[in-house]
Amino acid sequence: MPIKSLLVVTTIFGISLTSLALQPTSEEQATLTPDGVLEELKAGNIRYKTDQPLASDTPARIELGNTGQFPKAYILSCVDSRVPVEQVFDQGLGDVFVGRVAGNIENDDQLGSMEYAVAVGGVKLIVVMGHESCWAVKSACDYIKLGNASALLQKIRPAVRSVADYSSKTSKDKEFVAEVVKANVARTISDIRERSEVLADAEAAGNIRIVGAYYHLKDGSVTFH
Numbered sequence: 001m002p003i004k005s006l007l008v009v010t011t012i013f014g015i016s017l018t019s020l021a022l023q024p025t026s027e028e029q030a031t032l033t034p035d036g037v038l039e040e041l042k043a044g045n046i047r048y049k050t051d052q053p054l055a056s057d058t059p060a061r062i063e064l065g066n067t068g069q070f071p072k073a074y075i076l077s078c079v080d081s082r083v084p085v086e087q088v089f090d091q092g093l094g095d096v097f098v099g100r101v102a103g104n105i106e107n108d109d110q111l112g113s114m115e116y117a118v119a120v121g122g123v124k125l126i127v128v129m130g131h132e133s134c135w136a137v138k139s140a141c142d143y144i145k146l147g148n149a150s151a152l153l154q155k156i157r158p159a160v161r162s163v164a165d166y167s168s169k170t171s172k173d174k175e176f177v178a179e180v181v182k183a184n185v186a187r188t189i190s191d192i193r194e195r196s197e198v199l200a201d202a203e204a205a206g207n208i209r210i211v212g213a214y215y216h217l218k219d220g221s222v223t224f225h
Contacts, residue, residue, distance in 0.1 A: 132217040
């Protein structure tokens, strides 16, 4: 069945959606706002937690994807298999760009990808999301050395050192790990703004927002900060 015969437009948080919750078209993307996209991700997380997903109908999404991509957001997340980014926010094919690296740190490749997503892809929101019980953060807390991962973990160490009394704590302290995860997200956001003139200017102009988030493994909820 052709896509056009299936679409019934509704509006939630200022976002034009369909009854099948298909990805945005070019026209719909143009109406999105950073705040509206953030609220939609929050609503999507509630749907995820309550097992009431809207992002479905993959065949129709594939068909619509052949006309181009006009995503809402770019989400930088850890590689942890327990954090399925699109599902966590009830987003489907064509809805978001996702960048993943252990410890959700930024590097030149991630920065370039974000700049592409904003300047070419038209996204309105960048989310840096850490998560509970992050292996990379735990390893950084414990000074673990492991091949090429050692250099990656060194990029998380400044967040470890930013937490009070860090030298006397280890990854066995869950509250300490949670503090470091959140400090690492905040530091990553700061680095993004400092290292990318493209993204900093877009945020200053109000075209995008850059926000942090924390995923709770225990119940699947996401808190933004």
